[in-house]
Amino acid sequence: MQSRALILTSALVLLALAGCGQPEPVAPAAPAAPAEKRYPITGEVVAADPARKVLIVHHDEIPGYMPEMTMEFLVSAGDLAIAKPGQRIRADMIPSDKGDFRLEKIWPDDRTEVAVVAAGANALRQDTMIRGRGVYREVGEELPDFALYDQTGAVVRSARFRGKQVMLNFIFTRCPVATMCPLSTSKMMETQRLAKEAGVPNIEFVSITLDPAYDTPGVLKEYADARGIDTANFSFLTGPESAIKDLLAQFGVIASFEGELIKHTLATVLIDANGRIAHRADGSVWEPGDFVAKMRRAAKAK
Ligand SMILES: [Cu+2]
Structure with missing residues (x-):
């Protein structure tokens, strides 16, 4: 498929240009402390x-x-x-x-909630396997089912978003590159603000972490609070590593883990009230106003 090859190529170029940072060389000031016991x-x-x-x-x-x-x-x-x-x-x-x-x-x-999240991760794993080389979900395809935790530790299942438009992206809280995740988050906030001003009904904003090993619900909560984010309709999600990897594959986000550093691409999608991917923007060059215009059009058409 040519369009996919193109997306992948540009994603790889982006990856090469804008990967998330190199570690600063740190001079050892004192003899290294013994490794913490956990x-x-x-x-x-x-x-x-x-x-x-x-x-x-x-x-x-x-x-x-x-x-x-x-x-x-x-x-x-x-x-x-x-x-x-x-x-x-x-x-x-x-x-x-x-x-x-x-x-x-x-x-x-909580045992029941853990079972719900694990079942969600298993279903995603199977879905990814079955889709095989067609794992990437094109515009027009449905949002995959998932069960993750939000920034309060509550379980969020994708079914919750039915009947609503959802704007979704992937970030991680330790991202050190200003033009990547931090910019994505401020543009999501701007979009949320504009959508509210425009009176767009039934819209949710969702940022899923790329880095579940670090981004627990409490870390996401602190990230949202530090930015004064209105979480009434903006959730930050995390969960089992395998579920995150499968979602990244299905949304065509490339992330490679190098110790504490993550090199990654960016994708921002708009999902319609029927759970289908209506629009997708790759990279960091997208306009909050464009997304809001699309949301308004879809809300009117309903
Ligand atoms: Cu980043």
Whole structure:
């Protein structure tokens, strides 16, 4: 297919030109600190204490390290903001040499919700396999089904968007290249603002992370809050690595992982109220006003 070859070629050129950054060479100032110890834990949130930046968790037994107990953990502002007493979580526990403990990579761990998200990832995996070389979804094809977590840790299934237009892109919060993800996010915000001004009904904005190893719900929450994003109709989604990879393949976004760095292309799509891809813009050169004009036309045609 020639059009696809063209898209891929331009995507690769973009990848070569605008990949996400090279690491700054860092001079070792002091002898390298010993690698942090990380313990995977599971447990239940008892309470959050934002003033002290502390989450109180009753954790399960950590085999060979600690019996089950209720403890205080230092956590990020995003994790504090979305913590719900009674919620099951899994996380990495990192002891410091000062004797306190930190939690990172906090994920919801409610058994039912985990099963929904895992089933979504399995279905996507199968769909990607079955589509084979036709994995890429062209304009006119449907949004694939997925089940991911949003920036509050709630499960979001693609079915939720039926009957609404959805503008969707892929970003990651650690992206260091101003002209890539940060620009994409500010253009999504601008589009959201213009769509609101224009009175476009039933429109949702969705940014899916390329980097689920780092972008937990709490990290996405902090990203949205730091930018003052109105999350009433703008969600940030994350989930199992395989689901993200399958979505990237189906949306034709190329991402290669080099340690902490991700080189990636950009795609922004508009999905119509019937769940079909109505429009697609590759790269970072697209106009919020164009997307809003398309949304208005589609909303009127309904
Ligand atoms: Cu980026």
